[in-house]
Amino acid sequence: MKLITAIIKPFKLDEVRQAVTDLGIQGVTVTEVQGFGRQRGHKELYRGAEYRVDFVPKTKVELAVDDSVWEQVVEAIANVARTGKVGDGKIFVLGLPQVLRVRTGETGPDAI
Amino acid sequence: MKLITAIIKPFKLDEVRQAVTDLGIQGVTVTEVQGFGRQRGHKELYRGAEYRVDFVPKTKVELAVDDSVWEQVVEAIANVARTGKVGDGKIFVLGLPQVLRVRTGETGPDAI
């Protein structure tokens, strides 16, 4: 199994969720994160003090998927998350030796 | 070493923390996340516009543990986090080649 972690632009979340659901993925876990990268942040002004904010709001989507589909899933996410503008994000793929579903105690691919 | 990531129902956090502490685990890192899965979300109504909210609040617990105890830990978490109802969550186990404790510079199992 693979654990796919995608850092995307927040307004793309719904499309990404839809895309992976269409591939039969039944679950994802989502976290609000701050990204620092090539995409510029913005400046903020508080009573004359100007701050550069380098961090940009991003959304992290994590999915455990079966080895058979991970490439498809990565591709699908990349396709819908792409705007072509800087800051579109990254997808990381990690090997995932073991998964357990808490409710049933199932493990391995059945647990996803 | 293993990095265990458990997605659980938020109100189970205290019990989970207690359970792993009882096994001698000295640290965990916790993140608020949103989960999408078999568990249904709810609908929301704003001036006649009805939205389906598919995401459910979940808590992510991450623990780095020694190879010797990871199975025990996973089992303990699963036991206390289980309600038997849909949405109880998942536990992911990743291999963790290296750990470092910032304060002391220790690495490997000593650093956990």
Add this chain to the structure above:
Amino acid sequence: MKLITAIIKPFKLDEVRQAVTDLGIQGVTVTEVQGFGRQRGHKELYRGAEYRVDFVPKTKVELAVDDSVWEQVVEAIANVARTGKVGDGKIFVLGLPQVLRVRTGETGPDAI
């Protein structure tokens, strides 16, 4: 490639970001988390009910880096994040078989 996850004290974030930027790292992803560990939390008092809060605010920094630099990066982070007081945090290093840059579709080290 490696995925480095550093749990640090929040007020160290700027210095850590600066340190890894100095090493040529172009991106990081940051999450607010709650840490439980050797560092004591605090007590809270609400109308006579006293709660022990075991969780301490921490910041999680994630970076995908090339195999050639990961040790340098870990060291750099550890150096600037260290205060010598309990609660300085941990650094986890995971193997990262695959990375993809959404904007361009690049994969592997080029995508970082």
Add this chain to the structure above:
Amino acid sequence: MKLPTLAQSSSSGSALRRIASALGLLAVSFAPLALAGTPPTPDKGDTAWMMTSTLLVILMTIPGLALFYGGMVRSKNVLSVLMQVFIIFCLATVLWVIYGYSVAFTAGNEFFGSFDKLFLKGVDSTTLAATFSKGVYIPEYVYVVFQGTFAAITPCLIVGAFAERMKFGAILVFILLWFTFAYLPVAHMVWYWDGPDAYTDATTAATALSHGGYLFQLGALDFAGGTVVHINAGIAGLIGALMVGKRLGYGTAAMPPHNLPLVMIGASLLWVGWFGFNVGSNLESNGFAGQVFLNTVLATAVATLVWTLIEWAVRGTPTMLGAASGAVAGLVAITPACGWVGPMGALAIGAAAGVVCLWAVTWLKHKLKYDDSLDVFGVHCIGGILGAILTGVFADPALGGAGFYDWVTMEVAPYDMTAQVIIQAKAVGVTLLWSGLVSLVAFKLIDLTIGLRASEETEREGLDTAEHGERAYG
């Protein structure tokens, strides 16, 4: 109604032998009212102050009380609390106009008024309501709406006791019943009287007295609502908390307030609005109103300091929630007393409230093991009882109080502190019993029919999304 025709409505007050609210103005207002002559013209300053007071009581309720309560619950339930307060305020306001005012503030028996002013029949922009000075009246509409805000905030106070777990529908049905069978009669018992112009000599005074509510006739003192508002609501809250049961996880899981700045805004608006509540109860904008104002600010400030200092001394941390709670405790305790005591009495009552209410929400609640989510009983009921009793003490002219005013001789009468404290205790007891019983029956009926408690899933998920289909913070 046996009031003279020119004063087409009677008015509420506190007690027969009530102190003239502005001794300095008595010479002016003493002029015997020519009953068959032209109606008195309300003073525009009084009217301005009473309208200001009325909107202040609204400010106390929405947003004041709502935020005070809403900030204290968990974020998944904040909207449910705001909603309960908002809707109950609206509901009670409408009921007030339909039958509430008539049942509370027309002559009837000692417990209920009549249906003579259903739908405000006979009330218009020219009818008048009596004040506490002879010959001084205010427009009846202003009186109707001022008293209406009291009738609206009181049931809102109750919901804090069983916050985070009771069904919205059950709450509304309970309020309907409680408003009708507890608020209206207690208001009538305490505040209904014929007004000062009815007291001209011993005979008329006796007749007038016999028209008053039960506790009014008893001679109970309650300037702005210690019994009618706080004890009344506080005991209802306790009964509710006991009957619906504790929140899931109560005692084991931490349930800290989700937004203490909201609590602080709420407490501050309660304080600001309370000047309408207390000083408005004077019905006139005069020097005595200034005394009520001063008492209100003083008792509150002292109670806040005392509560905070005890926390600091005993627990090591003076908390914002403690300060806000102390303020509300002080406000509650000074409510029945504010027009009867001097500033030094107010200081004493405030200090006592800080100690006693802190004791009630920590020691007593812990001891009795009820889950009164937002301490309605500990603050409003206990604070109200304390205030009611101490009113009997500090109203004594020997302690700087105002004593009793004899409307016939137009002089302050001799004061018997022990006797008065006993009367006050009786009034407390009657209110506790009456409201407690009505609440018990009402909650029982609802439990047996539509049910009181939200389902476990609803409670876990939070009432906001489950019952109201909304999230507070998007």
Add this chain to the structure above:
Amino acid sequence: MKLPTLAQSSSSGSALRRIASALGLLAVSFAPLALAGTPPTPDKGDTAWMMTSTLLVILMTIPGLALFYGGMVRSKNVLSVLMQVFIIFCLATVLWVIYGYSVAFTAGNEFFGSFDKLFLKGVDSTTLAATFSKGVYIPEYVYVVFQGTFAAITPCLIVGAFAERMKFGAILVFILLWFTFAYLPVAHMVWYWDGPDAYTDATTAATALSHGGYLFQLGALDFAGGTVVHINAGIAGLIGALMVGKRLGYGTAAMPPHNLPLVMIGASLLWVGWFGFNVGSNLESNGFAGQVFLNTVLATAVATLVWTLIEWAVRGTPTMLGAASGAVAGLVAITPACGWVGPMGALAIGAAAGVVCLWAVTWLKHKLKYDDSLDVFGVHCIGGILGAILTGVFADPALGGAGFYDWVTMEVAPYDMTAQVIIQAKAVGVTLLWSGLVSLVAFKLIDLTIGLRASEETEREGLDTAEHGERAYG
């Protein structure tokens, strides 16, 4: 200005044959004013109430309206909304003193006043403004600043319609144009008159009438601003929403309010402040003011209950946003009516507002597919139209209304409901057309020059950081 010299300024009102605002006081105020004698001294109670009312309208705007709107947008845009309201309030206040008061409230033609009081020339702490009672005046400065708050809140209402996407600069330019060419003339048309003392016999009455604004002469009733404020602003908002286009993602992405407790605070402060708006429009602190007060609280309470109950029945969840929206709908609808109808009329108008505005923001908006972000059209314009029409109905003395007052005979005149409803409809039509046209031209001009809409990146990022360089929550 053809007013008698002693009353150095004229005053605004609602309609020629307006009901005396305090029938009970007429005997007192009837004494014919010796035109060449000493100027009347304003009653300090009236002045106190009018100053209170003025600050209440400010409370309605900042923070009230700002929070109500700010809580409803997404968190990335909340500051932009707060900022728009805050700055427009300031801008309009300054313009009001420079030329607004003069153009709206001096004699001129039927649509515009004159430049006689530019920079408040001739106004000082001794000049007076008429009320609705003969011989009763208030200080002109108080009148200037009271009316100034109306001129300031009205443009603020508009911005909700195109929140989250219009450029800050474009909004300010629009407001400058709209304030000048829509607000001022509509205020003049509806509210400018010579004051009651100008009506002594048929001849003077005819002359006085001919000085009034266009809709005033028509006989349109608008006590506190149904046409001038709500319809006027509501239609401008709709035009703006149509011309700037829908928000990115509208209809597909969820855009729930980011902070409903803020919305609730805002709605509550709107309600509390609205007593200044409505009751202040009575210009006197008397029994009639009490009626206006009662009407305002009643209509609002009923509208809230009705909106919430329909949601509950139809959708299963009574929402806090629904309750807050219902309250505002009730407030809007009672605004033109509050001084003309009885309490039962207020109940009816409130109930109608709850139904109709809910219909407008759900069914109608969905049908017509415009993106009025915060339902300025659905609540303010539709609610204002409903209120304006129903004022014609429930002002009828046969339905408990106040009817028309003949300032010459000093009696209530016969009332023709059908005729009045037609007049009301005309006033609605004129306002819709006038404000709609001004808005259309103004938005078009701005679009062609500096542009209306923020860039896509700005809109995605949020206006707060992109346009104002700030984040709401740190």
Add this chain to the structure above:
Amino acid sequence: MKLPTLAQSSSSGSALRRIASALGLLAVSFAPLALAGTPPTPDKGDTAWMMTSTLLVILMTIPGLALFYGGMVRSKNVLSVLMQVFIIFCLATVLWVIYGYSVAFTAGNEFFGSFDKLFLKGVDSTTLAATFSKGVYIPEYVYVVFQGTFAAITPCLIVGAFAERMKFGAILVFILLWFTFAYLPVAHMVWYWDGPDAYTDATTAATALSHGGYLFQLGALDFAGGTVVHINAGIAGLIGALMVGKRLGYGTAAMPPHNLPLVMIGASLLWVGWFGFNVGSNLESNGFAGQVFLNTVLATAVATLVWTLIEWAVRGTPTMLGAASGAVAGLVAITPACGWVGPMGALAIGAAAGVVCLWAVTWLKHKLKYDDSLDVFGVHCIGGILGAILTGVFADPALGGAGFYDWVTMEVAPYDMTAQVIIQAKAVGVTLLWSGLVSLVAFKLIDLTIGLRASEETEREGLDTAEHGERAYG
């Protein structure tokens, strides 16, 4: 006390030759007061307005100022700020009643009053306080509590300067000292006088004048507290910020406001409440009050616009924090002037405040490198100084100001602008010196005993959990 017995208390004012606050009413109030006759009856409209003003100042403080400050700090310190404001308000209120009122507002020497009214001895609901019109009085209790709110808000202003790092205990001890040795004497110096009825001819005028406070005798003008409140508090804040040192990370780490909507609510409530502050200082509800009201709204609106426009022009982003800061700057600057200048003077003062305070919090603060967390010095002290000086300029009748009123001849006296500006500058200097010195000594003493600064861990963790045992957002 050498006041006539009927007016059992004297009153505060601004300056000997003060303009009658309602010129139009002079004919009415001129009637010489029969000193041995019946006491004057306070007008109920005045009393209503003064009670409203009093609660408005409370609204300014809690929640207004608390939220304005609380929103600007980081979320880990918000409760500490709310708590400081809340508790200081309570503490000062209690001290005021115990000895504050007596020390500030009874006759003594030029710097301190007496202990004659300790615990409000001799004050009751019938005693009166003078206003600025001969023969017009208000209830003394109302005056006590109105002035009490000034004494309570002023120390609260100070804490913003050293927010996020000073110990709670140290702050309370400082406030106790500063209240006693800086606030009370400065208030006495500026505002204590014998009241207008003491000025009947040249001899009585000279005697009366000799009873006044030091700066009053000098002829300094301060209508509502430029020196007493803003300069006084502002310089104390600066000294505190310097003595406690900069916050950890100041200058390197970003410390943006954690909740700008809270800041906006706070600023708005400050504005609304400030009408009580400024207009209440008129002590009467008359036409002149209307002028003060108008000045207050105008100066604030202009200052907001100017601050925002400069930011927009220079930095590219008009910010909400800038708008809120501009509003407060305008309010501060108009405070001493509001009763002395005309509307055009108010516009000018507002515009100047927008420019100068923006300069102070950006350029000056940057240059001098002090860490005044919430710009108490830049806004309150600098704004107060600007206002005090410009009061001397725009009080000139030639510039539309009110000039000086001669209480003996009952006419406006000739005005010498240069001389007055010098007097104003002297008053500024005296206040800076006095309050600065008291602060220096007090902070030093505390530093040497219990210590001023929280530990590094406490500061890093945040004062909320470390000192108060609470988290703001759960």
